Amino acid sequence: MDTAGNARSIEAERFVLVDKAGRRIAELAPAKDGLPALVFMDEQGRDRIRLALRSADSPVLSFHGPHGQVAASLALAEGSPLLTIHDRQGRRRAVFTTSEDGAPSLSLFDAEGKARAVLGSVSIESRQTEEVETRPVSSLVLFNKFGEVTFQAPTERK
Secondary structure (H helix, E strand, O other), X not given: OOXXXXXXXXXXXXXXXXXXOOOEEEEEEEOOOOOEEEEEEXXXXXXXXXXXXXXXXXXXXXXXXXXXXXXXXXXXXXXXXXXXXXXXXOOEEEEEEEOOOOOEXXXXXXXXXXXXXXXXXXXXXXXXXXXXXXXXXXXXXXXXXXXXXXXXXXXXXX
């Protein structure tokens, strides 16, 4: 306490913010994994914004739709930024990220979660030889529902 008797810090396992009607509208507490999470809720108590750590070096900011499903998230994954857009059912549909060397890519996914198009740097593994080809940033690659390349441009290889 300071000289006026005021506490200079407060410690607790959980902090809950309520509105005038007593409804929870925000909470700061450890998540199930024990790492901190700050959650903002709507009037029905559903998560709408969540800021959390998945690990010591992986923060995540997620935005939730009116039924609680994740609509979009911004994260750091192994030090690289990752912006993910989800559909109304919460399925991942688009991801914008950069590789370790900073090369950007935009990936589009079908309803089953399979990559169908990638714009930018992408690594493609050959099913026959198991060789991995890394396409340059200027690439556009389209895949069929089996994950096979159906189109790629430019046609020359790196």
